[in-house]
Amino acid sequence: MSIPFVSLECVSRRYGAFEALTEVTFRIDSPGVVGLLGPNGAGKTTLLDVLAGLAAPDSGSVSLFGKPVVSGAEYPRRRVGVVLQREFVPDHVTVDEYAELFAALHGVRDGARQIIAQARLDARKKLAVDRLSGGEAQRLFVAASLVHAPDLLLLDEPSARLDPVSKRELSELLGRVSKKTCVLMATHDLAEAERACDHCLFILGGRLRAQGSTAELMATAGATTLEDAFFHFCSTRVNPTGDAA
Amino acid sequence: MRALWVLARLRVLDVLRSRSATFAFLGLPVLILLVLAAVFGSGHPFEVRRVTVVHALGEPDPAAMQLAKFEGVRVEHEPDREVARRKLETRATDAVIEREREGALRIAVSSKDELWGRGIAGLFPTASLELVKLSRLGYVHYLFPGLLCSSVMFAGLFGMGYSMARYRRNAFLKKLSTTPLSRGTFVLAQILGRGSLVAVQAALLLVVAILGFGLHPTLGGAISAVLVCAVGLFVFSGIGFALASVIETEAVVSDIISGLTLPFTLFSGVFFPLDSLPKVLAEVCAWLPSTLMVDAVRSTLLYGAGFATVGGKLCGLLLWGAVTFGISVRLFRWHE
Numbered sequence: 001m002s003i004p005f006v007s008l009e010c011v012s013r014r015y016g017a018f019e020a021l022t023e024v025t026f027r028i029d030s031p032g033v034v035g036l037l038g039p040n041g042a043g044k045t046t047l048l049d050v051l052a053g054l055a056a057p058d059s060g061s062v063s064l065f066g067k068p069v070v071s072g073a074e075y076p077r078r079r080v081g082v083v084l085q086r087e088f089v090p091d092h093v094t095v096d097e098y099a100e101l102f103a104a105l106h107g108v109r110d111g112a113r114q115i116i117a118q119a120r121l122d123a124r125k126k127l128a129v130d131r132l133s134g135g136e137a138q139r140l141f142v143a144a145s146l147v148h149a150p151d152l153l154l155l156d157e158p159s160a161r162l163d164p165v166s167k168r169e170l171s172e173l174l175g176r177v178s179k180k181t182c183v184l185m186a187t188h189d190l191a192e193a194e195r196a197c198d199h200c201l202f203i204l205g206g207r208l209r210a211q212g213s214t215a216e217l218m219a220t221a222g223a224t225t226l227e228d229a230f231f232h233f234c235s236t237r238v239n240p241t242g243d244a245a
Numbered sequence: 246m247r248a249l250w251v252l253a254r255l256r257v258l259d260v261l262r263s264r265s266a267t268f269a270f271l272g273l274p275v276l277i278l279l280v281l282a283a284v285f286g287s288g289h290p291f292e293v294r295r296v297t298v299v300h301a302l303g304e305p306d307p308a309a310m311q312l313a314k315f316e317g318v319r320v321e322h323e324p325d326r327e328v329a330r331r332k333l334e335t336r337a338t339d340a341v342i343e344r345e346r347e348g349a350l351r352i353a354v355s356s357k358d359e360l361w362g363r364g365i366a367g368l369f370p371t372a373s374l375e376l377v378k379l380s381r382l383g384y385v386h387y388l389f390p391g392l393l394c395s396s397v398m399f400a401g402l403f404g405m406g407y408s409m410a411r412y413r414r415n416a417f418l419k420k421l422s423t424t425p426l427s428r429g430t431f432v433l434a435q436i437l438g439r440g441s442l443v444a445v446q447a448a449l450l451l452v453v454a455i456l457g458f459g460l461h462p463t464l465g466g467a468i469s470a471v472l473v474c475a476v477g478l479f480v481f482s483g484i485g486f487a488l489a490s491v492i493e494t495e496a497v498v499s500d501i502i503s504g505l506t507l508p509f510t511l512f513s514g515v516f517f518p519l520d521s522l523p524k525v526l527a528e529v530c531a532w533l534p535s536t537l538m539v540d541a542v543r544s545t546l547l548y549g550a551g552f553a554t555v556g557g558k559l560c561g562l563l564l565w566g567a568v569t570f571g572i573s574v575r576l577f578r579w580h581e
Contacts, residue, residue, distance in 0.1 A: 052423055077425040084423075086415075089417070105424040
């Protein structure tokens, strides 16, 4: 049996009285793009934070690459890349400075050149990052998160600010990367998810509603598109408590 | 017209909805007035007249004991004649009294203070009065170490506190925490960056003070002052980090730092010696990190003191640094 990239067992996470995740269990055994789908406030970002080592679960266990992630223990940062939902770059920092920073943080020699090439920003590398278009900036953030060739890439709504061309390019990039890397991507763009994701996780009210290959999930829902499947699994009108189907 | 009222109302609510902004806008000026009234209620700080008696440590000089009985006169002992004269030059003292070989007193005052000098000389039958023509820039020399330390203090508090709160609020620290970057490397990089800027700033101030205002520190004094400033930056960066660790928004951090800089600047000997303050307050303020830094820099830069002389103050500063950094490392959070 292969070592899973990600394994969660009954993971729960609370913020005060609010239960953001409730007994979430799943595993990802092979490289590929996995879509994390659900409405706003469903728990997608919390789940990514738990996987990124930014939030500890209140109960349950998380394992990455076969090793449990224990609070306070060494997190495998060198094997994980993260793109946050809201990326911030200090004022006036240029593209090549940003690339140099993340190459240095991950200890990748010549990484700055790789990041700029990957993001296709050679012509704009002297420009401040806050002067880039939304799509260009997002390409830079994704490229920076890939500089150390991570085994697990966590993306929180990476296509939120992208135009259709950039979305297509991102899908193609993730397709290439996912040959060796496990990509877990939270997104609201269901057309993009249908195109890019091999597997999907549907989450609602902090509970995992369904998981499986994209084709299987659509078949289970009797849907012809992932959007229809989304409404089948995540419609709060059907099941406002978010209890598992 | 309605838009005018709606916009004005929103502007007012913008302040009133934030407790810290309301305090900074309405409470802080009243608090400052009350504090200043309590501190200076019995007179302004320059009313106190200082007399420096050149005298080795040990038995107090009888002349000093006689002068200390007068209200509004502060007497201090200084073993080094040159330092005492330099204090007169920089207006840190108003008169220098030294005993000549025959036991007679020699009283040196500014030529502008002849009347005051005659008053002191009149108390001692054998005293001679020396009127000294002082440089008009002497008080600028007195102010310079304090201003230098204020810039270090601002760099530490604002440079660290405000920036860290902003980075955390904008999730930049959260982003950094997803990389293999260690906490220690991050903190050291911030101090190194700020330290480099402060070093350039201090050098620039020093050059302007030397060329423009005739300050003439010794090389050893200048190096010692830079080292004291480096320790001071460490202390105030620690306070800035600690504040940014417990306070959520950069606006509140900014308000609190503004509130802190007032006592740090006013009651640390930047503008006038601490003995102008009420006794209890002066004793408390003597232990502020800003006071320790200002005193040590002034001693090294103006009076040529070495590390041995300012060692106690430097140890005090290092202790502050250890405490503030210990607290900030304990409280530091990468994200909200």
